[in-house]
Structures are given as C-alpha cells and as structure tokens.
Amino acid sequence: MVRGSPHPPYGTVSVIKILAATALLCAIPSSLFGFVPVNRWTSTATDGLTGNNGDPVTLTWGLTPDGTSIIGETDSSNLVSFLDGIYGTAPGLISNRPWFSLVEMSFNRWSELSGITFQYEPEDDRAAQGVGAPGGLAVRPDIRIGGVSIDGNSGTLAYANFPNGGDIVFDTSDGFYNNTTSNSLRIRNVLMHEVGHSIGLGHIESNNANFLLEPSISTTFDGPQYDDIRGIQHLYGDALEKTNNGAGNGTSALATDLGSLTAGQTRSIGTDTGSGTLVLPSETDFVSIANQSDIDFYSFQIDEPSVIDLTLTPVGATFNQVVQGGSEQTEFVTSQISNLSLTLIDSNGSVVLSSANANPAGIAETILGFELATPGEYFVRITGGDNAVQFYELDLRASAIAPVLLGDYNGDQVVDAADYTLWRDTLGQTGTNLAADGNGDNLIDAADYDIWKLNFGNVLETPSAAVVVANVPEPGTLLVALLGFLSLVWLGKKSGPPRAQEQACF
Ligand SMILES: [Zn+2]
Structure with a gap:
C-alpha cells in the first residue's frame, strides 16, 4: 500500500442510493470503528445459520434473468441485455458473456480480502428479486443482480439491500457505464461498492482519504480501499479465517503454515498494510485480529537449533471519517485500535515458551533472541485485547545459535586475564545477565572464578x-x-x- 493522495475532485459524480439505510445508520455509533458495519449475514444458502462478527461466510451470487420483476420497481429487469449492448453477447450460458468476468472479478476482489467465499450460482428461478426471496442452492443466489431504469441518465447509479437481503439493482438507463476505460473501472467500482452494502457495510465520508464506501463513486482507485477492508474483516475476518474449510486458523492444529526457516531467513505476513489508505488491486496480504474472540495461529519449522526473533507490529493508516451526513469528522489512528499480544508456543501446540504483551496498543510486541534447541515445528499465537479489528504484520527471523565459551566474560572469544579482571571488579554483584556470572545464578562469586580458571586459555572455535x-x-x-x-x-x-x-x- 502507498499513502493516499489528498481528496481529489470526483470525475463524474453520481449518488449511489441504498435502500432502507437511513434508520439503521442513525443507530450506528460512528466513532467506534471508522467504517460502518450495519450487520453481517446471519443465514446463507450454503452455510445455513452463520457465526458472529469475525467468522467467515460463504455467499452465492448471480445475474437475475431479464424479465424478472424487481420488488419496488415498475419495470422488470433488463440488465443482461443492457450489458450485452455495451460489451456484446454470446450464445449459451450467462457465464459465456464477454462482460461476465468483470462481474466475477468484482466479487472475487472482496473475497480475496476477507473471510467471505463468493461462489457463482448459475440457477435462478425468476422469483421477484428483493427481500422475501432468500438464496437457495440451485434455486437462486443469495445476492442477485438485476437492473432497471431508475432515474434516467446520471443521478442514481445503483442501489443494494443490506444482509440478509443483498440484492443489487443497476440503473440501466445510465450512460455512465458506456465508458469502459481501465478495464471498465466505472462499472466495477460501482458493483464493488454495491457488494460492500450487500455484505453489510454502510456509507462513510472522509475529508482526507478516498474509500469505496463513500456515497459518491470515484475512479481514482480500483476496488475496496484500506478502511473498506477493515470493515469487511471486522464482519467476516481476514482471508485466513476461511482456510481449513471455514474453521480458520484459531488453534495450533489449524495454524497457518509459514514454512521452514533456516539461519538468516525471514518470513512476514500482513505486508500490504502500510501507513497509507490507498490499496492497489494487486495487494492482498492483509491480516487482522477481528475482535477479542479472534485468535490467529501460525506455524514454522526449524531443521537445526536456531535463535528466533518475532516481531508483531500493529499497522494501519490515520485518517478522518464520519458516517454519511455526520457533522464532524473524527480522526482514526487505526494502528492503535486494539492491544495485541504475541506468544511463542512449543512443538506440542500448548506449552508457552515466551510471551509479549508489555506494550500498549500501537506499539510492536517482540520476542527476540529466543533459542530453540530442538528442531521441529513451533507456533506463534496472536490475540487482541479490544473488541475491534486491528491489522498487523508478523515478522519472523531465524539465526544460528552463537557458540558459548565458558569463562569468556568480556565476550572477546578467548578466556584470559581480562576475564579474570572483569570477575574481580564485579565480585559480589547480584542481578540478571551479569557478564561474569558464569553459572547463571545471578551472583558473582567464587563459583564463577572456578569456571574461569577451568577454561583459562580456551579460544572460541569458529x-x-x-x-x-x-x-x-x-x-x-x-x-x-x-x-x-x-x-x-x-x-x-x-x-x-x-x-x-x-x-x-x-
Ligand atoms: Zn452506496
């Protein structure tokens, strides 16, 4: 991610209206999150009843056949023929159409950024589109996309229902969509915006950043932006939550494998969350702790005794934001939302080797220089102390274990008179990590002299x-x-x- 540019003037500005949003949005305390989580899907065609915030979900989507009525509209849907008119048509299945990939990639973009699995549902029984016709496997999709003439050219471009509705209606009398530059960025950004509503996000506004869920469409970026991704991971978790057939990575047995580490190697995850708000369509590496119940496990392997360094950094941009229509922008420092904890766990998946939670929210936790004497698999556990989504980056580094030379109290790789001098000068001192504490009992005494004497003249063999x-x-x-x-x-x-x-x- 790179830092977002100042809020530019919009090109063609059109209001995207959403249905039944106002009453819901008034109840949202805007200062909690930044983004506006209206509600998540609680029942889907594939999953039946779904879980809680932070849990993954599978949703089906599809195109409503032309001629199907749309609840609340006078005309029946003509979206397929509208898109055929812009892009051309093809015989057979809807998925053969030249424009189908634009629709598919718009859903897939949300999917690769979150715990949502989107699946295309080709069947549609032509029940009236809208609330009251829930999704059913091989019957109709959870999210159906139709289109009618809403208000002529310009004005409203599209609208969508919140969960568990989710259906989308395009304005098929809008000339806005005839511009297909940048791989049809206009129609893709409108669709991705509407899908944002379909999966539970409301409108926000920002006076110093650009986000997809703002009420006016922008073509200065491509797809969900930083705060939009925060919102969707708050509702459905990060993309790793749908691994292990939807069981996520919340236990050592389900840990996300970061692979084998040898001395000098590093591993990192969560690397696309920088300090800015602009997200490029190629960026996918965003991980987060969604809430206090969320636990993320990672595993790694070492093939020889190694020293491991772990760094857990809470990451995120700082920007102003307010719920649509709100009067005062609030600054959100999204690197300081939740206080994260870091734990290194032994090969059995349960014994804690080391943990770090001393720093407040916004400051990295580290476990540095931890010696793993036994080759094998180890685990890293990440948790959050607050009930809000926090993006993070986890960095692992392995290095070789430095050889130890007993009696070499000044660390110059030879046991000589200088080490004796150091022992003599600190004799009687107590405390941890004392240089001349040869036997590690936190006291400089005669026993440490004996260790020096026994090893006098030895040189570290490197x-x-x-x-x-x-x-x-x-x-x-x-x-x-x-x-x-x-x-x-x-x-x-x-x-x-x-x-x-x-x-x-x-
Ligand atoms: Zn909208």
Missing part, C-alpha cells in the same frame, strides 16, 4: 578461526617438505602421503 589455523601450519609444512625431499630418494615419485596429510589440515 569457522573463521579454523581457517586461520589451517593457513599457518608452518612447522608441519616444513616437515612435509623435508619428508617429500627424502621420499625422492627412497620412494622415487611417490610423494602422495604428505600431500594427503596436508589436505587433512583443512
């Missing part, structure tokens, strides 16, 4: 030190040379053994 030793075998080389010279007398050309011995030094 790969670089071994190379040095191998490069300076002067006495041995002289001896080899002498043996080689002598062997000319005794063994003719047979000078192999000394050369083999020299190679062994490396």
Whole structure:
C-alpha cells in the first residue's frame, strides 16, 4: 500500500442510493470503528445459520434473468441485455458473456480480502428479486443482480439491500457505464461498492482519504480501499479465517503454515498494510485480529537449533471519517485500535515458551533472541485485547545459535586475564545477565572464578578461526617438505602421503 493522495475532485459524480439505510445508520455509533458495519449475514444458502462478527461466510451470487420483476420497481429487469449492448453477447450460458468476468472479478476482489467465499450460482428461478426471496442452492443466489431504469441518465447509479437481503439493482438507463476505460473501472467500482452494502457495510465520508464506501463513486482507485477492508474483516475476518474449510486458523492444529526457516531467513505476513489508505488491486496480504474472540495461529519449522526473533507490529493508516451526513469528522489512528499480544508456543501446540504483551496498543510486541534447541515445528499465537479489528504484520527471523565459551566474560572469544579482571571488579554483584556470572545464578562469586580458571586459555572455535589455523601450519609444512625431499630418494615419485596429510589440515 502507498499513502493516499489528498481528496481529489470526483470525475463524474453520481449518488449511489441504498435502500432502507437511513434508520439503521442513525443507530450506528460512528466513532467506534471508522467504517460502518450495519450487520453481517446471519443465514446463507450454503452455510445455513452463520457465526458472529469475525467468522467467515460463504455467499452465492448471480445475474437475475431479464424479465424478472424487481420488488419496488415498475419495470422488470433488463440488465443482461443492457450489458450485452455495451460489451456484446454470446450464445449459451450467462457465464459465456464477454462482460461476465468483470462481474466475477468484482466479487472475487472482496473475497480475496476477507473471510467471505463468493461462489457463482448459475440457477435462478425468476422469483421477484428483493427481500422475501432468500438464496437457495440451485434455486437462486443469495445476492442477485438485476437492473432497471431508475432515474434516467446520471443521478442514481445503483442501489443494494443490506444482509440478509443483498440484492443489487443497476440503473440501466445510465450512460455512465458506456465508458469502459481501465478495464471498465466505472462499472466495477460501482458493483464493488454495491457488494460492500450487500455484505453489510454502510456509507462513510472522509475529508482526507478516498474509500469505496463513500456515497459518491470515484475512479481514482480500483476496488475496496484500506478502511473498506477493515470493515469487511471486522464482519467476516481476514482471508485466513476461511482456510481449513471455514474453521480458520484459531488453534495450533489449524495454524497457518509459514514454512521452514533456516539461519538468516525471514518470513512476514500482513505486508500490504502500510501507513497509507490507498490499496492497489494487486495487494492482498492483509491480516487482522477481528475482535477479542479472534485468535490467529501460525506455524514454522526449524531443521537445526536456531535463535528466533518475532516481531508483531500493529499497522494501519490515520485518517478522518464520519458516517454519511455526520457533522464532524473524527480522526482514526487505526494502528492503535486494539492491544495485541504475541506468544511463542512449543512443538506440542500448548506449552508457552515466551510471551509479549508489555506494550500498549500501537506499539510492536517482540520476542527476540529466543533459542530453540530442538528442531521441529513451533507456533506463534496472536490475540487482541479490544473488541475491534486491528491489522498487523508478523515478522519472523531465524539465526544460528552463537557458540558459548565458558569463562569468556568480556565476550572477546578467548578466556584470559581480562576475564579474570572483569570477575574481580564485579565480585559480589547480584542481578540478571551479569557478564561474569558464569553459572547463571545471578551472583558473582567464587563459583564463577572456578569456571574461569577451568577454561583459562580456551579460544572460541569458529569457522573463521579454523581457517586461520589451517593457513599457518608452518612447522608441519616444513616437515612435509623435508619428508617429500627424502621420499625422492627412497620412494622415487611417490610423494602422495604428505600431500594427503596436508589436505587433512583443512
Ligand atoms: Zn452506496
């Protein structure tokens, strides 16, 4: 994500009206979230009864056949022929139409950003479109899209019902849609906006950022923007909540696998949430803790003993926002919405190895330098302390375990008199992580002197030190040379053994 530009003037501005929204929106306390969560789907054709906020859902969508009546409208739907007129037609199934992919990608964009799984439902029984005709598998979609002439050219472009209705009506007398530049951004942004209503989001307004759920359509961006994504993840969780057949990643057994880490490697998730509000259509990596009930588990593997660094950073932009028609814009610092906690868990999936929750909301939690002596699988658990959605980035880094040289109290990789001096100068001190506390009992005493004495003269053996030793075998080389010279007398050309011995030094 890159930072959003200042609020630009809209190109062609048209009001998108929504049905039955006003009464609901008046009851929404706008300062809680920023976005406006009207309500989520509680029953769908695929799932039956669905869960609570933050839980995933499967929704079907489809095109209402031309000639089907639309509740509240005089005319019957003519959307298919309207789109055929712009893009051309094709025989057979609706999905063969040249414009079908534009509709499909608009639903799929919301799907890849959230816990919603959208599925195309080709069947439609031509029941009147609108509230009172709920979705049914192989009967009709949860979300049906039709179109009629609403108010002629300009004005209203489309409208939609909130859950559990969700049906969408386009104004098929609007010339706005004849402009198909930028892969038909106009019709796609209108459709994605209406789908935002269909899945439960109300209108918002911002005086310093651009969002898809603002009441006037903009073509300065493509699809759901940062706050729109926050809204949908508040209602249905992030895209990982629909993994494991909808069971999500809330336990160690269902953890999202981040793969194997070797020394020097890193893994990151949630990397597309930057500090700005503009979201590019290519960005998909947004993860969040939806509420106090949400738990996200990740797993990783190490193939050798390693030191692991974990950093959990709450991320998000700062912007002004108000419910449509509200009088005062409120600043939302969306990196400080919920106080996140970070926990490192052992291979059995339950024993806590380390946890971090000291910092307030908005500040990263870290577990740094934690030594994992046993190769295997480990888990990271993330939770939130507040009942609102918080985006985050999780970064893992593995490094090799540094070798330990007992008695090397000043860390210069040799046990010598300087270490004794350090021991003597700090004798009697107590506390954690004392340099000359050789036995780790938080006290500098005679036992630490004994450790120094026992290891006096030792040098830390590192790969670089071994190379040095191998490069300076002067006495041995002289001896080899002498043996080689002598062997000319005794063994003719047979000078192999000394050369083999020299190679062994490396
Ligand atoms: Zn709208």
